[in-house]
């Protein structure tokens with residue numbers, strides 16, 4: 082009688098009724114926290130996605146973040162000591178607000194936030210550079226002028242290729258055709274080549290897309306402005322990200338889950354389930370992953386079903402660069418402190434401890450006696466693999482060559498991050514390889530079912546920048562809110578072009594017609610707009 086009653090109930094409720102003695106798994110699934118939107122990662126993009134949802138009255142979301150703080154790649158650490166014995170805070174990751182904007186022109190949103198929240202920054206003057214070789218100071222700045230002249234010609238050509246939907250090439254060939262042909266053994270020209278290209282892209286010109294390298298440069302430095310400000314605020318750059326978050330997250334807001342490593346994502350056209358390392362899980366109508374391209378490339382998170390081929394291809398097609406700043410504090414500032422940048426041409430190896438940036442300079446952290454050298458990719462991997470001691474020794478040898486007349490003491494503090502090994506980043510920021518197309522990038526940016534993608538790398542216009550992550554988080558949040566609120570329904574209306582799921586291509590064509598450079602595809606402005614002509 083009792084048994085009969087149970088099976089009757091089961092029959093009424095259909096197969097989904099959890100009967101006594103159901104497998105353990107069914108019960109664990111039942112305990113998943115339910116929410117409308119799961120935001121995966123609490124960097125700039127994750128926080129602006131949450132801001133956009135809040136703005137659209139979607140308050141039912143959670144943010145799952147690996148680390149014990151938000152901010153992601155805007156990350157600072159204590160270093161050295163000031164006169165009172167207190168450590169300085171220095172930026173391991175993002176350091177500049179790039180292309181701040183000009184009076185009357187469009188403003189970089191990161192710059193607006195920096196101003197709003199009183200972030201301390203200082204104008205970074207790239208003309209304020211001295212050049213060195215193995216024998217000390219040696220003026221080869223005419224090579225910088227030669228590069229700049231060729232770049233202008235190359236950039237105009239890149240614009241034609243983009244608008245006429247012609248074949249992309251690598252930036253080295255684009256620059257060569259415009260007259261910049263650094264010889265492989267001309268190490269001063271190689272140093273200038275590195276300073277002019279790798280220092281921004283983390284990749285060399287031969288490894289970079291000509292068209293999208295130039296377009297990206299235009300979209301930040303012509304559209305906003307060619308002014309970069311270095312953040313020296315002792316609260317850290319991520320202070321502004323925390324301030325955005327504080328406009329919608331209260332202290333100990335239960336929607337923010339720190340120290341939560343996502344390990345598995347199950348997605349479909351109906352929803353997303355996220356499992357974390359600590360055994361907790363979240364079931365959402367939609368999810369937005371903002372994990373870095375490096376995290377996706379490494380397969381650090383398991384997707385079920387496996388991501389489709391078009392997505393996997395796009396993830397592996399784009400490149401994750403590594404940009405490593407190696408910090409030194411000395412007991413004195415023995416280098417000319419009125420100069421911001423010191424460029425070194427090693428006689429043997431391109432990219433060998435090439436750019437030294439003084440913080441112990443008026444306007445920055447005067448009298449801090451801090452200087453740092455930046456290395457990228459192969460040289461960044463190299464210093465990551467070797468001991469701090471070995472790196473310090475090599476870099477000190479370079480300093481002694483640059484300043485042969487100085488008696489250079491050993492540093493009192495020394496530190497550098499190992500970005501390629503950070504399990505929450507696996508690299509620094511993305512770059513477009515040669516011969517790519519907007520279509521390929523659309524596949525990186527497109528949603529797979531209810532799983533959306535946002536972050537620095539999904540921005541076709543501002544990849545590699547804080548503002549790229551900012552816009553992409555906002556956009557994903559807005560799109561999802563619009564879909565949930567049925568605001569993207571009329572397929573024929575102009576409105577749809579700014580709203581709705583993103584397009585992907587099962588088969589790529591190799592190029593993209595100019596008409597594809599739209600808002601919906603993340604291409605907000607025309608890359609030939611110059612708001613700051615000479």
Ligand SMILES: Cc1cc2nc3c(=O)[nH]c(=O)nc-3n(C[C@H](O)[C@H](O)[C@H](O)COP(=O)(O)OP(=O)(O)OC[C@H]3O[C@@H](n4cnc5c(N)ncnc54)[C@H](O)[C@@H]3O)c2cc1C
Pocket residue numbers: 121122123124125126127145146147148151152153154155173174175176177178179341342343344371372373376381382404405406500504505506508509510535536537538545546547548549550
């Ligand atoms: C060395 C360096 C220098 C840079 N310099 C500049 C600069 O000067 N100017 C500029 O504009 N930009 C710069 N950038 C780029 C800028 O930092 C990024 O574009 C931006 O911070 C990316 O934000 P995001 O939200 O897309 O990604 P992230 O900041 O990486 O956010 C993603 C978040 O996801 C979390 N996460 C990762 N894996 C998991 C997981 N499994 N589970 C849960 N959470 C996870 C991470 O902890 C992180 O908080 C630099 C970056 C680096 C590394």
Ligand SMILES: *[C@@H]1O[C@H](CO)[C@@H](O)[C@H](O)[C@H]1NC(C)=O
Pocket residue numbers: 132133136137555559
């Ligand atoms: C907030 O919503 C308003 C009105 O829909 C919109 O104009 C604005 O751009 C939104 N802001 C953000 C940050 O999403």
Ligand SMILES: *[C@@H]1O[C@H](CO)[C@@H](O)[C@H](O)[C@H]1NC(C)=O
Pocket residue numbers: 236237238239240241243292295296299303608609610611
């Ligand atoms: C960059 O801007 C310049 C100046 O407006 C323009 O001539 C050039 O075509 C643009 N390049 C690209 C790749 O958009």
Ligand SMILES: *[C@@H]1O[C@H](CO)[C@@H](O)[C@H](O)[C@H]1NC(C)=O
Pocket residue numbers: 344345356383
């Ligand atoms: C997560 O994915 C891994 C690899 O596919 C699998 O072994 C594991 O069982 C999954 N865990 C959960 C909770 O789904």
Ligand SMILES: *[C@@H]1O[C@H](CO)[C@@H](O)[C@H](O)[C@H]1NC(C)=O
Pocket residue numbers: 206209419420421442443444
């Ligand atoms: C270089 O920059 C420093 C610090 O801003 C400044 O004091 C100095 O005058 C600049 N030098 C030149 C030549 O512009």
Ligand SMILES: *[C@@H]1O[C@H](CO)[C@@H](O)[C@H](O)[C@H]1NC(C)=O
Pocket residue numbers: 412413490491
């Ligand atoms: C810094 O240290 C070196 C070596 O120990 C010493 O010769 C020099 O006088 C010190 N400089 C200052 C300003 O104390």
